[in-house]
Amino acid sequence: MSILVDGGTKVICQGITGTAGAFHTKGCLDYGTRVVGGTTPGKGGQKDPNGLPIFDSVSEAVRATGATASMIFVPPPFCADAILEAAHGGIKVICAITEGVPVQDMIRVRGLVDEMRDVTLIGPNCPGVITPGKRTASGTFEGGCKIGIMPGYIHTHRVDAATRKAVGIVSRSGTLTYEAVWQTSQRGIGQSTCVGIGGDPVKGLDFIDCLDRFNADPDTDGVVLIGEIGGTAEIEAAYWITAHMKKPVAAFIAGRAAPPGKRMGHAGAIIGGTDDTAPAKIAALKAAGVLIADSPADMGARMADGLGLGLAGRGDGALGARRAG
Amino acid sequence: MKIHEFQARQLLADAGIPVPPGRMVTTASDARRAAEAVLATGAGLVVVKAQVHAGGRGKAGFVKLVRSADDAFAAATFMLSNRMVSPQTPPEGLEVKRVLVAEAVEIAKEYYLAITVDRARRTNTLMASAEGGVEIEHVAATRPQAILRVPFHPVAGLAPFQARDTAMALGLHGKPLNQAVDLIVRLSNLFRGVDASLLEINPLVLTPPCADHPQGRIIAVDAKCTFDDNALFRQKAIADWFDPTEENASELHAAQHGLSYVALDGNIGCLVNGAGLAMSTMDVISLHGASPANFLDVGGSASEDAVAEAFRIILSDPKVKGVLVNIFGGIMQCDRIARAIVGAAETVGFSVPLVVRLEGTNVDEARKILDSARDRIPMMQSATDLTDAAMRITRAVA
Numbered sequence: 001m002s003i004l005v006d007g008g009t010k011v012i013c014q015g016i017t018g019t020a021g022a023f024h025t026k027g028c029l030d031y032g033t034r035v036v037g038g039t040t041p042g043k044g045g046q047k048d049p050n051g052l053p054i055f056d057s058v059s060e061a062v063r064a065t066g067a068t069a070s071m072i073f074v075p076p077p078f079c080a081d082a083i084l085e086a087a088h089g090g091i092k093v094i095c096a097i098t099e100g101v102p103v104q105d106m107i108r109v110r111g112l113v114d115e116m117r118d119v120t121l122i123g124p125n126c127p128g129v130i131t132p133g134k135r136t137a138s139g140t141f142e143g144g145c146k147i148g149i150m151p152g153y154i155h156t157h158r159v160d161a162a163t164r165k166a167v168g169i170v171s172r173s174g175t176l177t178y179e180a181v182w183q184t185s186q187r188g189i190g191q192s193t194c195v196g197i198g199g200d201p202v203k204g205l206d207f208i209d210c211l212d213r214f215n216a217d218p219d220t221d222g223v224v225l226i227g228e229i230g231g232t233a234e235i236e237a238a239y240w241i242t243a244h245m246k247k248p249v250a251a252f253i254a255g256r257a258a259p260p261g262k263r264m265g266h267a268g269a270i271i272g273g274t275d276d277t278a279p280a281k282i283a284a285l286k287a288a289g290v291l292i293a294d295s296p297a298d299m300g301a302r303m304a305d306g307l308g309l310g311l312a313g314r315g316d317g318a319l320g321a322r323r324a325g
Numbered sequence: 326m327k328i329h330e331f332q333a334r335q336l337l338a339d340a341g342i343p344v345p346p347g348r349m350v351t352t353a354s355d356a357r358r359a360a361e362a363v364l365a366t367g368a369g370l371v372v373v374k375a376q377v378h379a380g381g382r383g384k385a386g387f388v389k390l391v392r393s394a395d396d397a398f399a400a401a402t403f404m405l406s407n408r409m410v411s412p413q414t415p416p417e418g419l420e421v422k423r424v425l426v427a428e429a430v431e432i433a434k435e436y437y438l439a440i441t442v443d444r445a446r447r448t449n450t451l452m453a454s455a456e457g458g459v460e461i462e463h464v465a466a467t468r469p470q471a472i473l474r475v476p477f478h479p480v481a482g483l484a485p486f487q488a489r490d491t492a493m494a495l496g497l498h499g500k501p502l503n504q505a506v507d508l509i510v511r512l513s514n515l516f517r518g519v520d521a522s523l524l525e526i527n528p529l530v531l532t533p534p535c536a537d538h539p540q541g542r543i544i545a546v547d548a549k550c551t552f553d554d555n556a557l558f559r560q561k562a563i564a565d566w567f568d569p570t571e572e573n574a575s576e577l578h579a580a581q582h583g584l585s586y587v588a589l590d591g592n593i594g595c596l597v598n599g600a601g602l603a604m605s606t607m608d609v610i611s612l613h614g615a616s617p618a619n620f621l622d623v624g625g626s627a628s629e630d631a632v633a634e635a636f637r638i639i640l641s642d643p644k645v646k647g648v649l650v651n652i653f654g655g656i657m658q659c660d661r662i663a664r665a666i667v668g669a670a671e672t673v674g675f676s677v678p679l680v681v682r683l684e685g686t687n688v689d690e691a692r693k694i695l696d697s698a699r700d701r702i703p704m705m706q707s708a709t710d711l712t713d714a715a716m717r718i719t720r721a722v723a
Contacts (some may be wrong), residue, residue, distance in 0.1 A: 020626075077558060102556035103442055104520050110447050111479025127655065149625070149656050151686050173601020174625075175653045178685060179711070182653070199600060201444045228601055231444045254604040257589075257611040258620070265585040265600025265622040267555060268444070273465075278608075295612050296605035297711035 001219035002131035002193040003168065003210070004093055004120065007143035010067040012091075013038035014058065014074055014082045016048055021073035024097070024149050026050060028071070031152035032133045032141045036065040058089030069093040071128060071147045079124055080105035084112060087119045095147045096123035096204070103267070106202040113204070121204025125266070127174035127196035132157045148196065150174070154182045155191055158219065162188030165307050168214035169194040170207055171226035172233075172268070176254060176296065180224045183300025189307065192220040199266030201230070207237035215246055222248040222306050224299055225290070229255030230269045230276050238284035248306030251285050252293040253278045326552045328566045329376045331425045333548035337526075340515040342508050343544045347427025349376060356401030359426035360394040370429035373400040375421040378571045381411025387421065390429055397426060422570070433541050435528035436495055437461050437472070438509070440516040449477040449516060451509065453491050458528035483513035497543075501531055504543040519563055520556030525549040575638055582634045584623055591616030592646040593718055594639035596632070598623050598657040606651045606711075613715040615722060618645045625656035632665035636673050647678040647722040649714055654685030663691035666705075667698045678721035679705045682714035 005011075011028065015021040016038025029035050029050055037053040044056030055061035058070065070091045074082045079098040086094045094113075101124045113121050122129055128148015132155035133141035146152050158166040167184060169191055171177040177196050184191060195210050197203060207225060214220045223245075227234035234253060241249055256278040258264050260271040271277050282292055291302040331349035338344050346363055350356045360371045375387035382388045387409045389400040401424050408418030435458035443450035453473045456464050464471050475491055477483045488509035489502075497505050508529075516524045526545045534541050557564040569577055579586030585600065593610050597603035600622045607617040619642070623635050639645055652662045666681065679702070683691050695707065706721070708714030 076555060100555045102520055102559075103522065103553050104449075104517055104556065107442070107448050107479045114479075151655050154685070171601070173599060173604075174655060175597075175599025176601035176605055178653045178655055179602065179605070182684060201442060202447045226601070228604060233445075236445070252605070254601050254608060257607040257617060258604055259587075259589065262587050262620075264587065264604050264620055267553075269600060269604065295609050295712065295715075296602075297609060297715075 001217055003213040003217050003220070004129055004131070004193060004195065005069055005145040005147060006131050007133065007145055008034070009069050009093070009145045010034050010036045010065060011069045011071060011145070011147055012036060012058070012061045012065065012067040014070055014072045014086065016040055016052070016054060017043055018073055022048065024071070024073065025052070027149070027152070028146050031146040032144055033146050036067050037061050058085045058091060062090040067091065069147060070095065072096040072098055074098060076100035076102070080109050083109050083121060087113050087116050092118060092120065094119065094121045094204070095126070095128050096121065097126060097128055097148055099125040101125065101200065103200070103202050106200065110202060110204070122195060123198040123204055125200045125203070126198030127177060129193065129195045130155055131193045132191050135160045150178060150194070150196070154178060154185055155194065156185040156189070158190040158192070161190035163307070163309055165221045165309070166190035166192040166219055167222040167224055167303055167307070168192050168210065168217070168220045169224045169226070170210040171196055172199050172228050172266070173226060173254060176226050179296060180226060180299045184224065184303055187300045187304050187309070189300070189303060189309070192217060199268050201268040206233050208240045211237060211240060211245060215244060220247065222250070222303055224303050225249055225251040226299070227251065227253045227281055228266070228269050229258050229264065229271050229278055230266070232275050234281040235275060235284040238288040238290065241288040241290060248291065250291040250293060250299060250302035250306050252296055252299050253281045253285070254296065326554055326557060326563070326567060327378045327571065328550055328552070328563070329378070329423065329568070330374065330548060331376055331423070332566050333550040336515065336519065336550060337545050337548055340511050342511050343542070344548070345428040345430050345544060345546060347425060349423050349425050350401070351423050353398050353401040353405060356424055356426050357394045357398040360391065360397030363426065363428045364394065366428070368428040371397055372427055372429040373397050373404065374425045375404045375409055376423040376425055377409055377419045377421055379409070379411060379413040379419055381413045382409065385409050385411040401426070430530055430544055430546060431533050432528070432530050433533040434531040436531070437527050438512070438529045439523065439525040439527070440513060440521070441523045443474070443476060446476050448479045451475040451477070451483060451487070451491060451513065453495055455495050461527060477513065482517060483510070485510055488513070497531070499540045500538070501541055501543050508543055508545070520553045520560055521550055522553045523549065523551045575642070579621070579635070579638050582631045583627060584621060584631060584635050584638070586638060587620040588642070589617050589619050591618045592644050592722060594618045594642065594645040594648040596621050596623060596635050596639060596648065596650045598625060598652050598654070602651065602653055606649065609711055609715045610649065610719070613719045615719040618642055623657070627657070629661055629665045629668060632662060633669045633672060636669040640673055640675070640677070645677060647680070647718050648675070649718045650679070650681045651711065651714060652683050652685065654683070654687060658687040659683045659685055659691035660687040660694060663694035667694060667702070670698070670702045675702060675704050677704065678718065680708050680714050680718040680721065681705060682708040682711060
């Protein structure tokens with residue numbers, strides 16, 4: 001089990017002939033994702049270098065391939081339309097990787113997509129979503145689903161994890177997600193699904209949507225939540241955790257050393273008031289019983305504490321296997 | 326992106342929103358002529374305002390009320406020949422190159438009006454208060470109920486009835502009520518049309534009754550506007566207003582190379598891929614008792630040249646006593662960073678300790694590259710993980 005996607009999920013890439021789209025389509029295929037085609041308007045009927053069919057539109061691609069998930073790599077001016085096209089074309093899980101989408105576009109898109117109850121949007125400006133596959137004898141992966149730009153080999157399926165535990169990871173930051181994945185893998189803790197929700201102020205899935213799904217997923221033993229300065233989503237998540245969460249949660253909030261009023265790379269990472277600072281978020285999460293990693297290097301350790309692994313999970317697990325990737 | 330007050334005034338005027346008569350000038354003699362023109366309309370009072378992006382102008386003496394063209398000349402002379410220093414400027418202050426000369430309208434009542442993006446509701450939100458003319462942050466902190474918040478429909482925008490409800494809640498009636506409704510509707514359309522991220526009128530003024538306006542009239546006296554950088558590709562006219570002289574030179578230089586850079590006060594330079602990891606690297610340095618000199622995200626697809634430029638920017642900061650490179654390669658391939666480090670050692674030269682922590686895509690290849698260059702870069706240390714990296718660089722600069 002997992003959330004959002006699994007080994008059976010059929011995926012298309014919107015913008016499959018662009019540099020990034022082509023590169024990461026190959027990366028997802030190599031990981032074992034069932035990528036079944038892609039779209040680039042005007043190139044319908046052609047094949048990509050992997051032999052995948054290219055379509056002019058999403059609805060055409062869905063009809064021909066039965067895809068239910070999509071990853072979007074189109075340039076920012078076209079991303080809003082690509083999301084709406086996917087939603088109307090029958091895609092259920094839309095993963096918008098594109099960085100730099102105007103916020104007014106995302107407000108309109110959220111307003112429209114929210115009315116379509118069976119459509120889930122992830123991103124934009126996110127690394128994507130991955131449900132890890134099992135490691136094969138030759139060092140490849142099978143049965144997983146990687147939709148996005150994350151390095152697949154750092155992830156660990158529960159069966160390959162020394163502790164036989166698996167956690168969900170939800171994060172506003174891409175590279176910090178990899179850090180958490182790597183730290184948990186190193187401690188012999190696998191991942192059920194990892195969701196990069198993205199660094200934009202208005203986006204699709206947020207922390208609570210993911211916590212809710214992880215809470216209900218029998219294959220998720222705990223959750224690592226990675227937040228940052230800006231907005232109040234972490235504080236809302238803290239309230240939700242107090243009321244509903246049945247599993248241990250470990251968290252890290254980036255930006256304690258960030259000065260107010262300065263945008264820290266992500267469009268959404270800027271301190272405006274008092275609620276959107278790192279200390280305010282950390283206090284709210286602590287009050288909700290969340291285990292806080294004071295250092296980004298301690299995310300894996302806090303998760304191990306939350307799972308009751310203590311020192312037992314330290315320093316073994318997937319470390320040896322990791323190099324095989 | 327920020328713009329000047331006179332530009333925001335222009336946007337409002339172009340959208341059909343009344344603003345006090347006046348114009349922007351760059352010399353004191355033009356300020357005199359602009360004041361004469363305003364006084365000729367029958368105005369009794371003129372305001373001269375320095376046009377800089379930083380706030381705190383009033384307290385710094387860079388907003389002056391004057392009654393004559395000569396006084397406007399004197400005020401403009403002072404502003405254009407002195408640097409403005411306020412809590413929001415760098416310590417050395419800002420050079421003032423432009424001043425706005427406008428009618429200082431008479432005030433019966435002041436209101437606050439703003440539109441911004443409410444992240445939690447994921448929509449644009451109108452904020453209005455009958456307590457205008459003062460620091461709105463103070464009102465928000467002490468009497469939050471005094472600020473009305475009216476969310477736009479995410480697709481349809483703000484409806485005229487919402488504008489009317491807001492204006493009525495502010496206590497307006499008669500002709501000024503309808504004027505305010507018209508203004509709010511125009512403002513909401515402007516906000517969406519120009520991809521603004523904040524549009525603020527403080528104060529929005531109701532003037533006292535006069536012959537032309539027996540019930541007074543509604544006028545936007547001060548305007549502030551910032552824009553969504555991500556939307557500038559479709560806002561060419563706004564993008565042309567970008568004023569590089571208002572920006573930090575290093576940050577601007579970095580942006581031109583596709584690097585996201587923010588200068589800070591510490592002594593450890595950081596080069597990281599990804600905004601979240603870059604922030605965390607600052608955090609972990611602080612946690613170990615040192616302090617970061619900058620935030621620098623090289624992004625996921627920076628070329629070797631861009632990374633070399635990043636080193637150049639970091640090392641050109643005289644405060645930097647050590648550099649920490651922290652890369653978790655996803656799209657970014659570690660070997661590219663390694664080659665850039667070796668290249669930078671030759672072209673830029675490292676005179677300070679360097680700690681490198683690499684993980685992720687192509688890390689083994691990257692380690693080989695660095696190992697083979699170790700003789701040429703003696704100040705370089707490799708770190709095994711984030712904590713080790715922070716400890717090494719903190720020790721090296723201690």
